[in-house]
Amino acid sequence: MSSAAPSTPGVHETDEPAALAALRALVRVPTVSRRPPDRIEDGVLARLHAVLAEHFPLLHAAAEVIGLDDGALLLHWRGRSAARPVVLMAHLDVVPPGEHWTRDPFGAELLGGPQDGTVYGRGVLDDKGSVAAICSAVEELLAAGHEPAQDVWLSFGSNEEVSGTAAAAAVVELRRRGVEPWMVLDEGGAVAGGTFPGVDVPVAVIGVAEKGTTSLRLVASGGGGHASTPSRGGATARLAKAVLALERHPLPARLGDVTVETFRRLAPHARQPVGALMARAGSARPAVARALAALGGEPAALVRTTMVTTTLSGSPALNVVASEATAGVNARIAPGESVADVVAHVRSVVGKGIDVEVVESGEPSPLSPWEDEAFALLERGVAEVFPDAVTTPYVVLAATDGRFLAEICPRVYRFAPFRMSKAQRATIHGPDEHLHVPDLLDGVRFYRRLLEELPA
Template identity: 45%
Template sequence: MDPEASAALARLRELLRIPTVSYADESLIDWSSFDAFHAALERLYPEVHRVLEREVIGGHSLLYRWRGADAADPLVLMAHMDVVPVVPSEWDHEPFAADLVGEGEEQTIHARGAVDDKGALVAILEAVEALVADGATPAHDVYLSFGHNEETAGGGAQAIVAVLEERGIRPSLVLDEGGAVVDGVVPGVTVKTAMIGVAERGVMTVHLTAREQGGHASTPPADPATARLARAVLRLHRRPFPTRLVAPVRAMFETVAPYTRGPLQAVFRSIRYTGPALVKVFPKLGPELNALVRTTTVVTEMAGATGANVLATSARATVNVRLLPGDTVASAHRRIRRIVADRDVDVDVAWASEASPLSAWDGPAWGRLVAAGRATLGADVIATPYIQLGASDSRWFCAISDNVYRFTPFHLSRSEREALHSHNERIRVQEWLRGIAFYRALITG
């Protein structure tokens, strides 16, 4: 590894070691870690902080402006500095040690945030630092938007959008985390695909609550609150939302059809006609394909009585709902209530955000992304639109830009993707270094 790459890797590892963990309950957050992260950025990226204008917004989010030759039609590069909590005992390597494992092409950094999302944040800064040091001036303004609470409320990004909107800023292109370079996701496809999110699913938190008078567990009623709640949960699990093919997913299959083996090639080429039958099969082929073709629901939390011998006066389940574009918060709420079909179980929306608008998968903004990928990630990597399965801070930018995309320029294996928000999060060093080149090409393209 050359000295420049080694120095970049050392900076990434230092920033990964700062435990910027966010919690929904902000009283649990160690804000000194975020302060330390800010200070480390200033020290590690002196050229960025010499030339770019920096603002702290919403408490701990950062907005940088790199003035270009023209202030109109700016580029916004997004990432977030916060990470999700860890259970250290589940990890093979200490989650904030940023250990290097292996050698050569397979050398890997193990750390919380390596992919989600400090890997992208640091790659962006590496690209900008090098360009500024080279004396470059972008053709148009470039903004760097780094949120501090993407993993919880996203309030930092919302505050940044409010500031930009007040100033009349209309970005020509916004890029946040999202899809990656993958293989083996779509059955039969023989090439690596750059999955560029042109929209993202909406998010809902729904509470199912059953109540009763309570009392001693030695004399339970015939139909206790916990049984009614369990019945409601099972009904919801057994009656998933219907499958359907939305336009970006149809376009994805049309794009990869020429690179597909066997009879699936004809199926994908004719997806407008074969789609209704095909999407009924996808849920059986894995959770990622299932999430591309339906609104999903899953119970993530359950709570009942305060003691082992106490009847629950209130039994509650939390349902995480992810809305496919075309479904709305209101329509999903109505459907869940119909499925639960129990007047004694309340179905309440605790929090919700609609699915984002669609960004185009043609035109100048899309072409700019594809060109940067082709130049740096491999000419054999095929760029395709898709629906971002998780939520990101980018959804707030749809209020000020028509071209909002979600793509992380790293080749990630299935096991690496599965480690996000789980234990053993990691990224291969060579893939991270390619990401720096991608951001540099995007800025200068």
């Protein structure tokens, strides 16, 4: 990591849009969640809360601010009605910066002008950009004297990056208050470029579900002993066979209803012959699923539960035969399948002599409707702020805090309203994470328009 370079000469923070100044201040507070201890360093979140209060005084004066365990926040902005409350979500924590940054990951460096530049820093995309955009939209509306048609809740989690329970605590508090949200909007999708082969237009992918996340541990036991007198079929050899067997025998590929709808919407905007294939996806599901699975990577993840071996351990020394060898397997479970399905599949593939332990389990979230007033509200916002983009539902491949809100709301959507190129998306959890200032300001416009158009 190199030392931080100064911002562009002649640019002063007082010249910056309020959302940009707030985002830069948030990035400079290193709210890093680590495993273990599965929480942020003491005192850091309090500093972040102070930054939020400083940059958004009208919001903090108008809303009830509710502190939750682990430094999470709920803010309640009362509307003209409480019949159909809306929850806007984001998370305050970030992953560790990692290596190979060319700029200070917590320096919030601005390259270019305050209206057209680019801000670098851990969390500008995931997920402090959303925090800044949401709060800026509310601050602007309050300054304009706007009263929302419905109650608005802002839920900012503090341990999303370590699969923590802050969002679950928000659900407990909302239930305690009798709040049954009409719609929830969390991070997940984006206005993405370069997402689908043959599709050149930006695609606003709005998550209507997310895969379940489950971690397994494979254990092979053996006699151990000195490496000079090894026996055949020891623990490491049997574990290696099990790992390879899992890679060779994935779960079946299936084309779900959400992906069919995605292809239906994208078909008119795709180059041929891709457009024709997309248009026929609903009537040729097995063939399309096999074709996507063969491509690997993101296309394959669209059509099946994925499993990958992520950790390995064996002997503590080079001259000792392992008495136990273990492998960690991370599974992302597609809607329509379950943790039990995955465990049964793994056990059948690895066979006898390998113990399969469930370390963490999470089922896929239920599907939220896309032929619905709430989804249409999001579509209208995209059409206004991102008129060149095609809006489509999709299944989020990763996990978000929104999955917890599915317990109390049938309409949980996952969409961060920022343009993101394929290269930009690669910086999420990687080096040189960055967000262009015009895209941040478009995100503010999207949230503001959403709040202005809440149905009475």
